[in-house]
Amino acid sequence: MEVSFSRTRNTYELISTMNCTQARTLMSAAVDGELTLKEQEGFEQHIAGCSTCFSEFKEAQKTKSIIREKIIRFKAPQSLINSVLKLTETTF
Amino acid sequence: MPSSPHKKDTPEPKNTLSEKEKIKHQEFQNEAVGHINALYNYALHLTMNPDDAHDLVQETYLKAYKFFDSFEKGTNCKAWLFKILKNNYINKFRKNAREPGKVDYDLIKDFYHSIKDTQSDSDDLNAGYLRSLMHDEVYQALNSLPEEFKEVIQLCDIEGFTYEEIANMVESPIGTVRSRLYRGRKLLRSRLNEFAKKHGYNTDDEEAP
Ligand SMILES: [Zn+2]
Numbered sequence: 420m421e422v423s424f425s426r427t428r429n430t431y432e433l434i435s436t437m438n439c440t441q442a443r444t445l446m447s448a449a450v451d452g453e454l455t456l457k458e459q460e461g462f463e464q465h466i467a468g469c470s471t472c473f474s475e476f477k478e479a480q481k482t483k484s485i486i487r488e489k490i491i492r493f494k495a496p497q498s499l500i501n502s503v504l505k506l507t508e509t510t511f
Numbered sequence: 512m513p514s515s516p517h518k519k520d521t522p523e524p525k526n527t528l529s530e531k532e533k534i535k536h537q538e539f540q541n542e543a544v545g546h547i548n549a550l551y552n553y554a555l556h557l558t559m560n561p562d563d564a565h566d567l568v569q570e571t572y573l574k575a576y577k578f579f580d581s582f583e584k585g586t587n588c589k590a591w592l593f594k595i596l597k598n599n600y601i602n603k604f605r606k607n608a609r610e611p612g613k614v615d616y617d618l619i620k621d622f623y624h625s626i627k628d629t630q631s632d633s634d635d636l637n638a639g640y641l642r643s644l645m646h647d648e649v650y651q652a653l654n655s656l657p658e659e660f661k662e663v664i665q666l667c668d669i670e671g672f673t674y675e676e677i678a679n680m681v682e683s684p685i686g687t688v689r690s691r692l693y694r695g696r697k698l699l700r701s702r703l704n705e706f707a708k709k710h711g712y713n714t715d716d717e718e719a720p
Contacts, residue, residue, distance in 0.1 A: 495547045
């Protein structure tokens with residue numbers, strides 16, 4: 420990490436030095452909305468100036484949405500629901 | 512034992528106990544049983560088999576009901592159930608792998624046959640869907656990933672758990688969850704691109720040359 424200058428006066432200075440490795444560490448959390456406000460700012464600044472990380476970010480977003488759209492979800496069979504309801508009725 | 516003056520008759524504590532049980536039962540039905548579809552899906556992903564998934568979900572609920580007192584109210588019940596299911600799956604899987612001869616398959620078969628006889632329609636339907644899902648390319652791509660990547664993608668993208676919940680479920684730090692998701696999605700993307708290329712599609716992430 421090359422952010423440990425003692426001269427850093429505010430978070431912006433600290434954040435602006437985010438490199439690709441640091442951005443990649445935050446990539447998934449950026450896709451999932453799991454970044455802190457500070458991290459979010461730094462990440463956005465980085466991808467605004469780095470086309471490699473920007474396209475990687477877009478790809479990760481797309482991959483997530485494909486999974487969400489295309490994976491089929493099943494309903495539990497009624498037989499299972501019935502047996503679970505029965506199970507919790509008879510165990511006491 | 513010295514008898515306490517306010518406890519004159521025995522049926523009173525018995526009644527409060529059963530009242531407690533009634534409340535517990537009601538709370539359990541309200542909080543836990545509503546997640547049965549999500550649990551069944553997760554079990555299907557883990558076992559790749561409707562019968563095993565059925566079994567796993569049933570055992571999970573039995574355990575969850577027994578230990579429902581230990582569930583912290585106000586926390587995510589779904590996450591709590593998923594963790595129980597996962598642990599159950601691991602225990603079962605390990606046990607079966609170690610002592611395959613000791614599992615009473617006939618008994619299990621009989622049990623499922625008796626359920627299937629009464630619920631043949633919905634069970635057949637499920638098996639059919641599962642077969643078509645197996646051919647689904649996205650599903651195939653997801654399944655082709657190493658387990659540690661597949662798992663976090665399932666929990667995050669399909670089930671919508673937070674990183675904190677996932678970290679707790681897979682018993683790893685949040686940083687590990689982050690990096691597994693990062694690498695898993697990258698790998699998944701390349702698998703999806705392979706499928707797309709087979710169909711003659713240009714993978715859309717590459718801009719014009
Ligand atoms: Zn970069």
